[in-house]
Amino acid sequence: xxxxxxxxxxxxxxxxxxxxxxxxxxxxxxxxxxxxxxxxxxxxxxxxxxxxxxxxxxxxxxxxxxxxxxxxxxxxxxxxxxxxxxxxxxxxxxxxxxxxxxxxxxxxxxxxxxxxxxxxxxxxxxxxxxxxxxxxxxxxxxxxxxxxxxxxxxxxxxxxxxxxxxxxxxxxxxxxxxxxxxxxxxxxxxxxxxxxxxxxxxxxxxxxxxxxxxxxxxxxxxxxxxxxxxxxxxxxxxxxxxxxxxxxxxxxxxxxxxxxxxxxxxxxxxxxxxxxxxxxxxxxxxxxxxxxxxxxxxxxxxxxxxxxxxxxxxxxxxxxxxxxxxxxxxxxxxxxxxxxxxxxxxxxxxxxxxxxxxxxxxxxxxxxxxxxxxxxxxxxxxxxxxxxxxxxxxxxxxxxxxxxxxxxxxxxxxxxxxxxxxxxxxxxxxxxxxxxxxxxxxxxxxxxxxxxxx
Amino acid sequence: xxxxxxxxxxxxxxxxxxxxxxxxxxxxxxxxxxxxxxxxxxxxxxxxxxxxxxxxxxxxxxxxxxxxxxxxxxxxxxxxxxxxxxxxxxxxxxxxxxxxxxxxxxxxxxxxxxxxxxxxxxxxxxxxxxxxxxxxxxxxxxxxxxxxxxxxxxxxxxxxxxxxxxxxxxxxxxxxxxxxxxxxxxxxxxxxxxxxxxxxxxxxxxxxxxxxx
Numbered sequence: 001x002x003x004x005x006x007x008x009x010x011x012x013x014x015x016x017x018x019x020x021x022x023x024x025x026x027x028x029x030x031x032x033x034x035x036x037x038x039x040x041x042x043x044x045x046x047x048x049x050x051x052x053x054x055x056x057x058x059x060x061x062x063x064x065x066x067x068x069x070x071x072x073x074x075x076x077x078x079x080x081x082x083x084x085x086x087x088x089x090x091x092x093x094x095x096x097x098x099x100x101x102x103x104x105x106x107x108x109x110x111x112x113x114x115x116x117x118x119x120x121x122x123x124x125x126x127x128x129x130x131x132x133x134x135x136x137x138x139x140x141x142x143x144x145x146x147x148x149x150x151x152x153x154x155x156x157x158x159x160x161x162x163x164x165x166x167x168x169x170x171x172x173x174x175x176x177x178x179x180x181x182x183x184x185x186x187x188x189x190x191x192x193x194x195x196x197x198x199x200x201x202x203x204x205x206x207x208x209x210x211x212x213x214x215x216x217x218x219x220x221x222x223x224x225x226x227x228x229x230x231x232x233x234x235x236x237x238x239x240x241x242x243x244x245x246x247x248x249x250x251x252x253x254x255x256x257x258x259x260x261x262x263x264x265x266x267x268x269x270x271x272x273x274x275x276x277x278x279x280x281x282x283x284x285x286x287x288x289x290x291x292x293x294x295x296x297x298x299x300x301x302x303x304x305x306x307x308x309x310x311x312x313x314x315x316x317x318x319x320x321x322x323x324x325x326x327x328x329x330x331x332x333x334x335x336x337x338x339x340x341x342x343x344x345x346x347x348x349x350x351x352x353x354x355x356x357x358x359x360x361x362x363x364x365x366x367x368x369x370x371x372x373x374x375x376x377x378x379x380x381x382x383x384x385x386x387x388x389x390x391x392x393x394x395x396x397x398x399x400x401x402x403x404x405x406x407x408x409x410x411x412x413x414x415x416x417x418x419x420x421x422x423x424x425x426x427x428x429x430x431x432x433x434x435x436x437x438x439x440x441x442x443x444x445x446x447x448x449x450x451x452x453x454x
Numbered sequence: 455x456x457x458x459x460x461x462x463x464x465x466x467x468x469x470x471x472x473x474x475x476x477x478x479x480x481x482x483x484x485x486x487x488x489x490x491x492x493x494x495x496x497x498x499x500x501x502x503x504x505x506x507x508x509x510x511x512x513x514x515x516x517x518x519x520x521x522x523x524x525x526x527x528x529x530x531x532x533x534x535x536x537x538x539x540x541x542x543x544x545x546x547x548x549x550x551x552x553x554x555x556x557x558x559x560x561x562x563x564x565x566x567x568x569x570x571x572x573x574x575x576x577x578x579x580x581x582x583x584x585x586x587x588x589x590x591x592x593x594x595x596x597x598x599x600x601x602x603x604x605x606x607x608x609x610x611x612x613x614x615x616x617x618x619x620x621x622x623x624x625x626x627x628x629x630x631x632x633x634x635x636x637x638x639x640x641x642x643x644x645x646x647x648x649x650x651x652x653x654x655x656x657x658x659x660x661x662x663x664x665x666x667x
Contacts, residue, residue: 001662002655002658002659002662003655003658005637006636007635007636007637008635009635009637009638011652011655011658011659013659013662013663013666022502022503022554023553023554023555025504025505025506026505026506026507026555029505029506030649034649034653036653039656039659050499050502051503063503065503065504066503068503068505069503069505072505114553114554114555115552115553116551116552116553116577118553130553130577131553131577131580132553132554132555132558132577132580132581132584133555133581134555134581134584134585134647134648134649135580135584135648137649138648138649138652141649141652141653142649142652142653142655142656142659143659144652144655144659145648145652146637146648146651146652148635150576180490180547180550181490181546181547181550181573181575184547184550184573184574184575184576185573185576211551212551214547214550214575214576216576280490280492280550282490300487300489300545300546300594300598301489301545303487303488304488304489304490304545307488397494397499397552398499398500399499399500399502399503406522416492416494416551416552418492418494418495418551419494419495419517420494420495420498420517421494421499424498424500424517424522425522
């Protein structure tokens with residue numbers, strides 16, 4: 001915090017800024033217009049991820065408008081002296097996957113990016129949140145932004161998860177209870193036995209989805225899991241500096257007696273594998289449940305609710321289990337990491353992809369892709385009739401060619417089921433990697449717990 | 455001499471990037487009684503590929519406003535020719551989802567200066583204010599009365615008074631106070647943005663850095 005104004009507005013110092021190609025060009029243009037340089041270029045990393053194709057990345061991008069945006073980021077990075085990991089660079093990938101896995105993201109840092117899923121980095125104990133392009137410009141120019149202090153919320157998940165329940169299910173369950181706007185105005189800290197026992201990648205998935213209930217950000221206090229994950233990563237401190245940093249990071253937790261503006265507690269045993277049935281991530285339910293009745297929705301929300309079910313082609317009160325699907329998407333900053341590919345592969349191993357299903361398996365980064373090959377997961381997937389694509393945001397928001405056709409159903413491990421999110425008219429069912437794998441081999445919405453993994 | 459020269463240069467830079475000021479606006483309004491209108495609906499991702507801020511208004515609410523062939527959808531409020539004005543009134547949680555500032559550019563580009571809802575997503579709210587669009591938060595009751603007033607009479611008007619932080623439904627005569635922090639209010643009333651403030655504050659930033667190295 002550099003300064004606090006009389007009305008409580010904070011001038012917040014930003015330790016690290018990530019830039020991608022979609023939300024940064026106007027910010028760089030603003031800098032040029034004002035004749036400014038990047039204030040702290042060493043604290044800024046640029047990675048194109050939203051527009052990039054997931055096939056033939058060695059060839060020029062076919063869509064000229066996408067190509068222009070990616071080229072513009074490359075030029076801006078060069079002109080302003082910023083690190084740039086372009087297509088086919090070993091450190092290219094989705095910025096929220098690359099940040100943690102390279103150790104650019106570290107506990108205690110303040111971090112921003114013109115992307116709402118910046119909340120991901122909170123899993124490592126960073127204070128990380130999404131901003132708009134004007135704020136990207138401010139950060140480029142001054143390494144600061146003006147913010148209001150958010151209210152605080154602690155979400156505790158106690159107990160032990162049932163078999164077959166993934167971190168994505170935990171997050172979708174929390175959001176379904178909180179609703180899509182239920183954490184607006186709050187910064188969330190996740191706590192409890194489930195969070196403490198979660199791996200770093202599971203924590204990244206949970207914090208990633210904080211924005212889907214409206215939270216400004218989500219974070220988890222760093223602990224041994226965080227330090228073990230971060231140690232020896234490319235940009236992590238080394239030697240004595242490492243020891244010193246770890247000692248500092250160990251102090252980054254809420255006091256046992258800390259009070260929050262809101263406290264919410266969930267029980268792990270109540271969480272089932274989840275799916276969504278509507279057009280916002282809060283419209284989720286256990287995979288064996290029925291779509292809630294219209295009468296269960298408050299009156300002001302009924303027009304939206306009905307519109308949402310009409311868009312999805314679903315009827316209130318019916319189950320989604322057993323419905324035929326057309327596409328499966330494994331990937332995104334939510335579920336595009338090695339553990340997600342391991343989970344997906346564990347279920348499809350020895351089985352075959354359903355003939356009518358088109359599956360897009362998109363690693364979150366080249367480092368993830370490399371690991372997939374090192375572990376032989378690519379072979380397992382190939383034998384089951386799946387092929388790997390190249391890293392990028394891909395069908396999560398369909399800015400490249402990976403668009404789900406109108407009217408088709410896609411089970412997606414991504415983060416948003418908004419109307420048209422995966423392509424105009426596309427119908428998205430959000431789920432974790434196991435539910436996606438079960439749908440990919442059976443061709444219908446299937447409870448993964450009913451399938452034997454080999 | 456040098457100092458005043460700097461100040462002049464700064465002033466010029468500010469003027470170049472100044473936003474339209476907001477004071478008091480009285481206008482008819484466009485009702486959109488849908489909840490959780492996410493920024494993907496305000497401006498779909500496939501329209502985010504531009505590298506300037508212009509032209510997004512043409513694609514505001516694109517997939518609700520136009521069919522697959524690009525023909526105007528006659529059921530959508532912006533195409534009916536009944537409702538118009540510089541104020542948009544929408545259901546709760548307006549602007550959720552993606553942080554894309556293109557959503558604020560689309561709303562401003564279409565000609566809206568004020569958006570009214572019972573609550574806004576945080577990032578959208580900041581983006582709107584950074585583009586001279588005023589988000590006004592009203593109670594759920596006030597909001598449903600606004601929808602009722604518009605239904606009764608499409609020419610019903612609203613008066614939004616930023617200096618006094620009040621919103622008045624001229625059809626019912628009811629008004630409400632709305633919150634906005636003094637710093638942002640000052641920016642909107644004077645057409646300034648955060649970057650002007652921050653650039654003037656660089657010595658404090660450097661002092662912070664040396665204290666935290």
